[in-house]
Amino acid sequence: MTQKFEVSGMKIKKVSDYLYELEPRSKMQVPVRIFSSEPLMENLVKDNAIMQGKNVAEMPFVQKHVLIMPDAHQGYGFPVGGVAAFPIDEGCISPGGIGFDINCGVRLLATPFTKEDVEPKIKELLDVLFENVHCGVGSESNVRLTHTELDVVLNKGLQWALENGYATQDDIDHCEESGQMKQANAAKVSPTAKKRGKNQLGTLGAGNHFLEIQIVEEIFDKKIAEAFRITKKGQIVVMIHSGSRGLGHQVCSDYLRRIEDELPELVAQLPEKDLAYAPTSSPIAQDYLQAMAAAANFGWCNRQLMVHNIRKSFKQVFGEKYHGKEIELKTVYDVAHNIAKIEEYIIEGVSKKMYVHRKGATRAFGPGHKELPKDYQVTGQPILLPGSMGTGSYVLVGTDKAMQETFASTPHGAGRVMSRNAANKLFKGEDIKNELLRKNIHIKAASWRGLSEEAPAVYKDVDEVVRVSHEAGIGKLVAKLIPLGVLKG
Amino acid sequence: MAALNLKFKYLDHTSEAKFQAYGKTMEEAFGNAVLAMFAMLTDISKVNQKITTKIEKKSTKLDTLLFDFLDEFIILLDVEGLIVSKIEKITIVQKMIQEKEVYTLTAIVKGDSYKKYEVHGDIKAVTYNDMMIQEENGNWTVQVVVDI
Numbered sequence: 281m282t283q284k285f286e287v288s289g290m291k292i293k294k295v296s297d298y299l300y301e302l303e304p305r306s307k308m309q310v311p312v313r314i315f316s317s318e319p320l321m322e323n324l325v326k327d328n329a330i331m332q333g334k335n336v337a338e339m340p341f342v343q344k345h346v347l348i349m350p351d352a353h354q355g356y357g358f359p360v361g362g363v364a365a366f367p368i369d370e371g372c373i374s375p376g377g378i379g380f381d382i383n384c385g386v387r388l389l390a391t392p393f394t395k396e397d398v399e400p401k402i403k404e405l406l407d408v409l410f411e412n413v414h415c416g417v418g419s420e421s422n423v424r425l426t427h428t429e430l431d432v433v434l435n436k437g438l439q440w441a442l443e444n445g446y447a448t449q450d451d452i453d454h455c456e457e458s459g460q461m462k463q464a465n466a467a468k469v470s471p472t473a474k475k476r477g478k479n480q481l482g483t484l485g486a487g488n489h490f491l492e493i494q495i496v497e498e499i500f501d502k503k504i505a506e507a508f509r510i511t512k513k514g515q516i517v518v519m520i521h522s523g524s525r526g527l528g529h530q531v532c533s534d535y536l537r538r539i540e541d542e543l544p545e546l547v548a549q550l551p552e553k554d555l556a557y558a559p560t561s562s563p564i565a566q567d568y569l570q571a572m573a574a575a576a577n578f579g580w581c582n583r584q585l586m587v588h589n590i591r592k593s594f595k596q597v598f599g600e601k602y603h604g605k606e607i608e609l610k611t612v613y614d615v616a617h618n619i620a621k622i623e624e625y626i627i628e629g630v631s632k633k634m635y636v637h638r639k640g641a642t643r644a645f646g647p648g649h650k651e652l653p654k655d656y657q658v659t660g661q662p663i664l665l666p667g668s669m670g671t672g673s674y675v676l677v678g679t680d681k682a683m684q685e686t687f688a689s690t691p692h693g694a695g696r697v698m699s700r701n702a703a704n705k706l707f708k709g710e711d712i713k714n715e716l717l718r719k720n721i722h723i724k725a726a727s728w729r730g731l732s733e734e735a736p737a738v739y740k741d742v743d744e745v746v747r748v749s750h751e752a753g754i755g756k757l758v759a760k761l762i763p764l765g766v767l768k769g
Numbered sequence: 770m771a772a773l774n775l776k777f778k779y780l781d782h783t784s785e786a787k788f789q790a791y792g793k794t795m796e797e798a799f800g801n802a803v804l805a806m807f808a809m810l811t812d813i814s815k816v817n818q819k820i821t822t823k824i825e826k827k828s829t830k831l832d833t834l835l836f837d838f839l840d841e842f843i844i845l846l847d848v849e850g851l852i853v854s855k856i857e858k859i860t861i862v863q864k865m866i867q868e869k870e871v872y873t874l875t876a877i878v879k880g881d882s883y884k885k886y887e888v889h890g891d892i893k894a895v896t897y898n899d900m901m902i903q904e905e906n907g908n909w910t911v912q913v914v915v916d917i
Binding site for chain 1: 779780781782783784785786787810832833836837840843844846847848850883884887888889890891893894895896897898900914916917
């Protein structure tokens with residue numbers, strides 16, 4: 281029998297397999313649609329995520345529907361795993377609808393190596409990576425930037441990395457926005473935010489951020505996988521999950537506070553202060569968008585510098601050549617999962633330009649989208665879905681259905697189910713390390729205590745999240761990746 | 770009701786970190802909120818009191834004052850690597866400035882650079898999510914969710 285779900289006395293209707301809808305209430309401008317399955321819904325209704333989605337659906341000018349992704353959980357203001365779109369001429373911009381970690385995202389690198397090549401040297405590789413890619417609280421960049429150079433990073437993103445020898449044109453071609461949001465303006469980023477970020481470029485951070493050496497465990501769609509540079513089972517790939525570090529966090533804090541100070545009446549009416557938004561045409565919103573773009577550019581450069589150091593590390597461990605050919609670690613793609621973008625969708629038969637807010641959701645452009653690189657025009661956009669340490673991560677591909685039904689959005693990861701507080705009581709870092717080692721997963725961490733908070737059991741079943749995405753048609757399965765080595769802050 | 774002498778405790782929040790901090794005065798509860806934040810990162814009882822820093826924040830609203838106060842420590846952690854282990858002195862004074870009631874918070878805190886200690890996790894930002902500042906029978910409680 282189909283289970284009935286409700287939150288705070290509001291009923292949730294099952295629309296079709298993997299799609300649910302919250303019963304509408306008078307203040308809601310649009311429906312809240314939840315992509316989920318019965319097992320995922322059971323957890324989702326226990327926290328506040330759906331009610332936070334309802335709050336977003338009450339915002340002025342919100343378009344068509346507020347979406348909740350299969351990996352969603354409660355956040356602050358917007359739920360994590362929430363998507364909402366507002367028209368660019370009259371609408372809202374909400375920093376909390378993007379998140380503190382602006383351009384938190386994922387980069388995937390394809391290597392020519394196989395499991396057999398890397399497994400015997402995994403410990404050495406992790407040690408070298410740990411030396412070259414700084415992680416953990418207070419970790420400092422190995423690049424010293426002047427204030428002027430930092431502004432160039434913020435304004436030019438990966439163009440700066442290219443000009444300074446940290447990126448290739450191929451990296452740029454395979455990065456969302458080509459690694460540079462054009463409206464970026466470093467002058468809109470506060471000196472405090474710059475101070476926080478200045479020495480952090482190219483650092484992993486801590487918490488749920490990681491660098492993983494992964495093995496291609498399964499290929500679901502051979503043709504698309506090949507286009508994505510994933511050629512065979514057993515191939516080694518490298519995944520980075522990190523964001524814009526302290527700089528991005530401060531941009532969000534600064535603008536939330538500015539909205540609070542400058543629009544007190546508006547903020548006073550909100551059910552939660554973290555929902556604070558500014559009308560798109562207002563100077564605050566325009567300044568925030570330029571600062572957000574600058575922080576996003578910083579995020580792309582942050583991941584790119586790590587890529588540079590990963591390439592260096594592989595050469596240190598494996599030499600310059602592999603089977604007579606120069607070792608190349610090629611970018612599969614780089615996605616941002618905390619960001620607002622101008623995109624165009626059909627609303628009631630009319631094409632409309634909107635700011636799509638994605639907070640813990642991955643853009644999922646289908647085939648033929650003009651913003652995709654040439655080699656992904658036929659396939660659609662790669663979606664990179666990081667899982668938990670013990671389970672695995674996935675590569676999916678964007679679909680036409682996502683374009684029509686979810687403002688081209690799909691989940692961003694496994695999504696937490698257990699608080700860090702509860703995890704710390706249940707697990708010990710050392711035990712987690714040993715348990716993973718039994719599964720042939722090697723870990724190098726800046727702190728063992730941090731590991732318990734990221735124990736595999738604190739996450740939703742990533743397999744189920746991905747299954748919902750695939751079955752609902754908002755992101756099709758391409759490949760499954762399992763970790764061999766993990767670097768954590 | 771908080772147990773006697775309990776400075777703070779952690780609560781469950783699926784994705785972020787939530788805590789309550791207690792005090793006989795609002796100042797004490799604010800100070801303990803700072804300690805709660807740093808205690809998430811390391812065992813602060815082991816952190817020396819070598820560096821002294823003074824913080825001053827002003828706001829017309831208490832929740833904003835708490836937000837800005839805690840945010841300052843996240844900035845200090847990123848920029849100077851400071852882990853706070855002791856609140857030396859903290860005062861909150863309310864007075865009229867340009868026809869507005871303004872709270873002025875002044876704190877002197879002590880701590881040390883993170884470099885000498887095992888530190889884990891990260892604090893990205895303070896949020897207003899479920900923020901609470903309340904007094905009951907002479908006991909103050911503040912509740913904060915930080916993005917980590």
